[in-house]
Amino acid sequence: MTEAFTIRRYLRDIKLPFCLGCGCVTIISQFLRAVHELGHKDLSKFVFCSGIGCAAWIPSPYFKADSIHTTHGRSIPVATGIKLTRPDLNVVVFGGDGDIAGIGLSHLVHAARRNLDIMVVMVNNMIYGMTGGQVAPTTPLGTKTTTTPYGSFENPLDVPPLVVTAGASYSARWTTAHGEQLKEAMKKALTTRGFAYVEAVSQCPTTFGRRAGFKDVAEIVRWFRENSLPLEEAEKMAVEDLVKKIVVGEYVHRKISTFTEALYRTIREAEKSAKTN
Amino acid sequence: MVRKTFATHFWQGNEACAEAAIAAGCRFFAGYPITPASEIAEHLALRLPQVGGITIQMEDEMASMGAVIGASWAGAKAMTATSGPGFSLMQELIGYAFMTETPCVVVDVQRAGPSTGQATKCGQGDVMQARWGTHGDYTSIALSPNSVQEIFDLTIRAFNLAETYRTPVVLLADEIIAHMREQVVIPPSNQIKIINRKKPKPTDKAFFNREEIAPMPSVGEGYNVSVTGSTHNEYGNRFTADRAVHEKLVKNLIGKIRNNAEKIVDYESYNIDDCDVGVVSFGCTSRAVYETVELAKEKGLPVGSVRLRTIWPFPEEVVRNMAKNVKVIVVPELNMREVFYEVERVIHGTVPVVSVNKIGGGEMITPEELLAEIARSVKKVD
Numbered sequence: 110m111t112e113a114f115t116i117r118r119y120l121r122d123i124k125l126p127f128c129l130g131c132g133c134v135t136i137i138s139q140f141l142r143a144v145h146e147l148g149h150k151d152l153s154k155f156v157f158c159s160g161i162g163c164a165a166w167i168p169s170p171y172f173k174a175d176s177i178h179t180t181h182g183r184s185i186p187v188a189t190g191i192k193l194t195r196p197d198l199n200v201v202v203f204g205g206d207g208d209i210a211g212i213g214l215s216h217l218v219h220a221a222r223r224n225l226d227i228m229v230v231m232v233n234n235m236i237y238g239m240t241g242g243q244v245a246p247t248t249p250l251g252t253k254t255t256t257t258p259y260g261s262f263e264n265p266l267d268v269p270p271l272v273v274t275a276g277a278s279y280s281a282r283w284t285t286a287h288g289e290q291l292k293e294a295m296k297k298a299l300t301t302r303g304f305a306y307v308e309a310v311s312q313c314p315t316t317f318g319r320r321a322g323f324k325d326v327a328e329i330v331r332w333f334r335e336n337s338l339p340l341e342e343a344e345k346m347a348v349e350d351l352v353k354k355i356v357v358g359e360y361v362h363r364k365i366s367t368f369t370e371a372l373y374r375t376i377r378e379a380e381k382s383a384k385t386n
Numbered sequence: 387m388v389r390k391t392f393a394t395h396f397w398q399g400n401e402a403c404a405e406a407a408i409a410a411g412c413r414f415f416a417g418y419p420i421t422p423a424s425e426i427a428e429h430l431a432l433r434l435p436q437v438g439g440i441t442i443q444m445e446d447e448m449a450s451m452g453a454v455i456g457a458s459w460a461g462a463k464a465m466t467a468t469s470g471p472g473f474s475l476m477q478e479l480i481g482y483a484f485m486t487e488t489p490c491v492v493v494d495v496q497r498a499g500p501s502t503g504q505a506t507k508c509g510q511g512d513v514m515q516a517r518w519g520t521h522g523d524y525t526s527i528a529l530s531p532n533s534v535q536e537i538f539d540l541t542i543r544a545f546n547l548a549e550t551y552r553t554p555v556v557l558l559a560d561e562i563i564a565h566m567r568e569q570v571v572i573p574p575s576n577q578i579k580i581i582n583r584k585k586p587k588p589t590d591k592a593f594f595n596r597e598e599i600a601p602m603p604s605v606g607e608g609y610n611v612s613v614t615g616s617t618h619n620e621y622g623n624r625f626t627a628d629r630a631v632h633e634k635l636v637k638n639l640i641g642k643i644r645n646n647a648e649k650i651v652d653y654e655s656y657n658i659d660d661c662d663v664g665v666v667s668f669g670c671t672s673r674a675v676y677e678t679v680e681l682a683k684e685k686g687l688p689v690g691s692v693r694l695r696t697i698w699p700f701p702e703e704v705v706r707n708m709a710k711n712v713k714v715i716v717v718p719e720l721n722m723r724e725v726f727y728e729v730e731r732v733i734h735g736t737v738p739v740v741s742v743n744k745i746g747g748g749e750m751i752t753p754e755e756l757l758a759e760i761a762r763s764v765k766k767v768d
Binding site: 153154156158169170173174175176177178179180182183185186187188189190191192193194195197198215216219372375376378379380382383 | 413414416435436437438439440442444445446448449450451452453454455456457458459460461462464478479481482604605606608609610611612613614615616622623624
């Protein structure tokens with residue numbers, strides 16, 4: 110790495126839309142650092158897909174790159190069409206927990222099952238932020254939101270192991286309190302062949318922190334740090350003791366056959382047999 | 387297996403649709419199994435890889451439509467095929483394709499609905515869904531074949547229209563046309579007219595929301611294109627609260643089809659200047675009209691016919707002209723009145739319009755039944 114990191118190289122000259130203290134800004138910074146450290150001088154080899162929600166605004170239109178801002182939950186299917194047609198491009202999906210683990214969950218699981226060669230960054234702020242703070246499939250038990258005024262009585266979904274079970278090459282979770290680890294995970298995800306999932310637990314001071322009883326942004330980030338538990342430790346603990354804990358670390362990093370490899374092998378064979386017959 | 391071009395085949399409608407897609411340059415298909423459209427996916431799963439193309443079965447219809455949109459922005463001509471229940475699920479992303487001016491073809495092989503209805507039986511109840519299926523303001527193109535040969539021809543046209551106008555195009559087939567087998571003649575490939583989307587010049591920056599059809603870049607070409615389903619200006623910049631930008635965008639989306647309706651509209655007419663009764667029909671139902679006209683002629687009753695090859699935009703002028711000459715217009719369809727209302731709207735009550743319906747069980751309206759309805763209608767107005 111010879112050149113210093115300048116974030117403006119990768120961003121359009123437009124004001125970001127995020128609230129003061131939003132975790133999305135940390136995630137933008139760590140992702141673009143990862144891109145920079147991998148030697149990409151620009152984003153010309155990348156295509157970004159996103160859906161609906163605050164996190165979907167991360168790449169679109171702020172990244173100086175091709176970006177497709179789709180409907181709610183459908184970023185992964187659109188990314189599928191792009192990646193299969195242009196396997197030479199790095200296809201990266203950004204989405205919130207509502208987008209990826211709520212309305213779009215089946216697409217996440219199936220892309221992981223296929224081990225489709227894309228990277229998905231799920232920004233988990235544990236809430237539907239853009240619509241004003243409704244309960245999400247990731248909201249911790251007991252949390253007060255606008256649609257759970259008495260506290261959430263649903264179990265939250267633990268996405269990283271789900272993606273592993275489905276068949277992904279890479280899966281990790283960190284929080285915005287773990288900037289360096291998050292960046293390193295993103296670098297691994299960008300260089301792993303196959304489906305790579307990175308979850309970034311992120312603070313939403315506006316709609317989550319306020320109602321969940323946090324005084325300010327720093328308090329949420331401190332809560333992330335103090336409640337985080339390395340995966341290796343969590344594996345030794347009882348499930349009841351993990352309620353309200355944030356398990357962080359690398360869930361899987363493996364070399365397995367990927368979808369585009371298998372697909373293009375099939376196409377080459379079919380083309381060959383069509384020509385010889 | 388070599389490419390099946392320049393030959394005569396005995397094909398099923400769905401097979402003809404799949405082969406036509408390949409002939410039109412389609413190299414990406416994403417779909418989800420559904421009766422009576424599955425043969426299109428099955429045939430393309432076999433055939434597309436042979437020409438370097440991709441067929442993928444997605445986890446549902448939203449994903450299928452999403453993958454088609456992604457492939458189109460990656461530069462491929464792309465298609466999906468479904469039936470009513472799947473067509474309903476796709477509407478969300480069909481709307482996105484309208485909004486983002488994404489060329490693609492959606493085949494809806496109609497069956498009897500609503501809901502699961504009768505999965506293996508023919509229906510024609512998706513006419514209005516092909517026009518108004520997704521929310522908001524837009525206008526659409528939908529083609530209606532009535533033979534296996536025409537499925538082939540209109541599938542190619544669907545791709546050409548999608549590429550010309552940068553819009554999703556619906557091929558509104560039905561179970562009967564899709565499942566029957568007929569002779570198909572495929573012309574030599576140099577005689578098949580193929581249209582490809584207009585590509586931008588390196589200096590172009592305005593890829594949306596223009597009065598003329600904007601050039602379309604692909605991702606990965608260095609244009610840094612920003613595609614969004616939110617209201618946007620010609621550069622793809624979002625304007626989520628600006629009235630003027632929204633109005634300009636929606637008017638352009640509608641205008642590019644409405645202003646070119648004359649070029650898009652396609653129909654077949656017979657004896658419309660010299661008849662007492664006019665029949666407006668489409669798809670499988672129109673096959674009974676040919677014989678009905680002959681039977682009526684034998685009885686001394688002059689019947690004229692307009693068969694819609696494009697349902698949307700609706701061939702307004704020919705129907706309006708026919709209304710000037712006839713005493714009554716009869717509209718047979720396998721639904722409870724859809725094209726009927728459009729005919730009424732177009733002719734402004736100048737002559738009575740009679741609806742002939744049959745639904746369920748996959749039964750056609752026979753020429754005898756249609757003739758009886760025509761005779762009854764004539765008696766009523768005389």
